[in-house]
Amino acid sequence: MAKLWTVIKREFLERVRNKWFIVVTIFGPVFFGVIMVLPAYLSMRGMRDAKVSDIRIIDATGVGLGDRVATRLNGGPMGDAAATQVVVVAPNEVAAAESLATKDVMAKLRRGYLVLDSLTLQQQKASYAGRNASSLNEMESIQSALRSALLGQRLEREGLDPRRVEALTRLKVQMSSERITDKGRGGSGIGSAIFGFLIAFLLYMMIVLYGQAILRGVLEEKTTRVAEVIVSSVSTDVLLAGKVIGVGAVGLLQQAIWLGSAVALYQFREPIFLKLGMPAMPNLPLPQVPPMLIVALVLFFILGYGLYAALFAAVGAMVSSQEDANQAAQPVVMLLVFSIIFAQPVMINPSSRLAEIVSWVPFSAPVIMPMRMSAIQIPWYELAATLTGVALTCALSVWLSARIYRVGLLMYGKRPSLRELARWIRQA
Amino acid sequence: MTDSALALRGITKRFAEHVAVRELSLDVPRGAVYGLLGPNGAGKTTTIRMILNVIAPDAGTITVLGTPNTAPGLLDRLGYLPEERGLYKKMQVRRLLRFLAELKGVDARTADRRIDEWLDRLALRGPEKDWGSAKVDELSRGMQQKVQFIGTLLHDPELIILDEPFSGLDPINAQALKDTVVELKRRGKTVIFSTHLMDNAERLCDSVCIIAHGDKVLDGAVAAVKSAHQRRNVALSLEGAPSSEVTAVLQDPALIWKMDDNNRYFELEMSASGDPQHLLRRLIGAGAQVQRFELIQPSLHQIFLDRVGAAGVEEGMSGHG
Known part of the structure; x- marks a missing residue:
């Protein structure tokens, strides 16, 4: 046991002391911070630069519809209606006004122009031309301003009081969305889907990065022949266990630092946003994470990591060079890629049959099941069965890998064929 | 038997394609310097790995320092220098040596003291430069060999096994190694080394065992072997x-x-x-x-050539590595 601890300690300390580990671990939270702050910052910049109102309205309706649209584009009567230029023309002057407006848009004096005429009043038809014509958001705001202006104009024509019309047509609708699945209402929509996807991706990254680290570590011991010295002091099983546990501890430490700083950033978002001269975001959609999910996450990480770490170690013990290692690791990497390929379909529909199957297969379960869990309610027995499956597969992979490792660590030269590999497993 | 540092009884190891060691029996007296001689591919390294319990023999028993070689804690009393040398390249020398010592059950404080002693003794630490705080890959090859040698001896083992210790050593390190072997013997330690360099064996060893193609050709005290082949x-x-x-x-x-x-x-x-x-x-x-x-008297070299050459011809084996 003392020797296992010695191996774990070396694996852990040598990796944590590595400057790349320090860079990546510090860079992680910075990255989180940028991800969190950047959208808010950009959307604020976007609001400030909103040029939807920076257009010209060529109004040939003769009823002042252009002014109504301009008012609405600029946020109501209190807004700065001057941002939008309204040109009132006679119906026969529209063509001339349009060609003039086109020149102005080309000269970047305006973003675009909107033409309103008698057809707009009778058949709700209008035309727009401008640099931002392909921006769905901006077209949507212009359309909605026009729709509301037209509605107001009609209500007034029907004899309603203009002020009442103003109050009645200025509606702002807020809609929350919630998923309903075969299993009933569950999850809080897009927020937890993104959260689940992030979790899956994080688990995947951790397993890939630290699994590969194990592979490189074993290969290093083999190619430098340090392994010969070490196995004259401890058994290969202790060496393998120490390596897997030590590297896993580094992974957990890194995740803890990342998650901890992400939570801290979230807690202190208001002072940070204020520093950047932005109003604090009112409601960042951070889903509530139940403790059960956290427990399951940790279990899936440990088991999934153990499963793949053992496989990567076996690959490292099988080969004698980096080139061979890349090839021999491919089947293991494929198993991992297979699970992340299904992440997106599962995120879109976490209760489909596909999602269920992928989350039960032990090789993809550690990545997919936590993602499904954060999106929908999984019955406890399904969870228990999946965890048991992953645990058994993990045990089997550790057992097989330990045997391959025992024989392979001191074998050099050609990569073993599958038949030779089977013999290694038998004879170990 | 109890005064044997090592006793092999009929050990055999088969690999898929060939028999690496066949029915090998030998005794190494305590306090002896013992040479395991043989050409490349004779089964020396396989024998050593079986002694260290890294691989298990298919048949036979191995008794090390009076106990079966599978006994827990036994490895802590053995020191092993493999033929192919290597160290963690990115590790600091002192940390690496402490790690190797701790793997043998030496506590950190004792290890640190001995590391300093050895670094001084092999001139890896001087007033202007302490190589102990350098990384392994900053050291020259000769210095790395010294570090590895220190790692083999830090836990003050009773039985030291050196696999081809002279291969790749520069003359100065080779001399340091010989001096150390002589000193270990003086302190009552048993040293087993494998080599195909007969000159070194003849000068250093009390007893030898010559193996070829997995078979023992002869063994015994050097003087007895030489007079038997007079x-x-x-x-x-x-x-x-x-x-x-x-x-x-x-x-x-x-x-x-x-x-x-x-x-x-x-x-x-x-x-x-x-x-x-x-x-x-x-x-x-x-x-x-x-x-x-x-x-x-014939030299060990001559005996080796005569006997191993003959054995090779008799068996008509291809002698793969």
Whole structure:
């Protein structure tokens, strides 16, 4: 046991002391911070630069519809209606006004122009031309301003009081969305889907990065022949266990630092946003994470990591060079890629049959099941069965890998064929 | 048997394609310097790995320091220097040595003290430069070999096994290694080393075992081995060129089986019926001016060539590595 601890300690300390580990671990939270702050910052910049109102309205309706649209584009009567230029023309002057407006848009004096005429009043038809014509958001705001202006104009024509019309047509609708699945209402929509996807991706990254680290570590011991010295002091099983546990501890430490700083950033978002001269975001959609999910996450990480770490170690013990290692690791990497390929379909529909199957297969379960869990309610027995499956597969992979490792660590030269590999497993 | 540092009884190891070690038995007395000699691919490294319990023999028993070699804690009393040297390149020398010592059950404080002693002793630490705080890959090859050697001895093992310790050593390190082996013996430690360099073995070893193609060719104390292989070899020097009468005597097949003729210096091997005393009388009778006539012992190198060459031919094996 003392020797296992010695191996774990070396694996852990040598990796944590590595400057790349320090860079990546510090860079992680910075990255989180940028991800969190950047959208808010950009959307604020976007609001400030909103040029939807920076257009010209060529109004040939003769009823002042252009002014109504301009008012609405600029946020109501209190807004700065001057941002939008309204040109009132006679119906026969529209063509001339349009060609003039086109020149102005080309000269970047305006973003675009909107033409309103008698057809707009009778058949709700209008035309727009401008640099931002392909921006769905901006077209949507212009359309909605026009729709509301037209509605107001009609209500007034029907004899309603203009002020009442103003109050009645200025509606702002807020809609929350919630998923309903075969299993009933569950999850809080897009927020937890993104959260689940992030979790899956994080688990995947951790397993890939630290699994590969194990592979490189074993290969290093083999190619430098340090392994010969070490196995004259401890058994290969202790060496393998120490390596897997030590590297896993580094992974957990890194995740803890990342998650901890992400939570801290979230807690202190208001002072940070204020520093950047932005109003604090009112409601960042951070889903509530139940403790059960956290427990399951940790279990899936440990088991999934153990499963793949053992496989990567076996690959490292099988080969004698980096080139061979890349090839021999491919089947293991494929198993991992297979699970992340299904992440997106599962995120879109976490209760489909596909999602269920992928989350039960032990090789993809550690990545997919936590993602499904954060999106929908999984019955406890399904969870228990999946965890048991992953645990058994993990045990089997550790057992097989330990045997391959025992024989392979001191074998050099050609990569073993599958038949030779089977013999290694038998004879170990 | 209890005074054996190592006792092998009929150990056999088969790999898929060949038998690496066949029915090998040997005893290494405590406090001896023991040479495991053989050509490349003879099974030396396989034997050592079985002694260290890294691989298990298919048959036979291995007793190390009086206990079966699978006994827990036994590895802490053994020191092993593998043939292929290597260290963690990115690790600091002192941390690496502490790690190796801790793997052998030495506590950190004792390890640190011994590390400093050894670094001083092998000139890896001086007033201007302490290589102990450098990374392994900043060291020259010779210095890395010293570090590895320190790692083998830090836990003060009772039995030290060195696999081809002289391969790749520069002359200065080779001398340091020999000095250390002699000192270990003086302190009552047992040292086993494998080598195919017979000169070193002949000078350092008390006893040897020669193996080839997995079979033991011979073993025993060096002096006993050499006298057992005394083939009545004669070194002969003459004053002046040999006369025709003298030449006739030297070419008599009843007396001499093999002759290495260097004009005035001859190495002769007596034939089965030949008697060296009779030869001397005949030479003097023929009028030879004898400067030197000496019965000489064959070198370990010669014995090795004779026996291993013969064994290889007898078995007609290809001798793969």
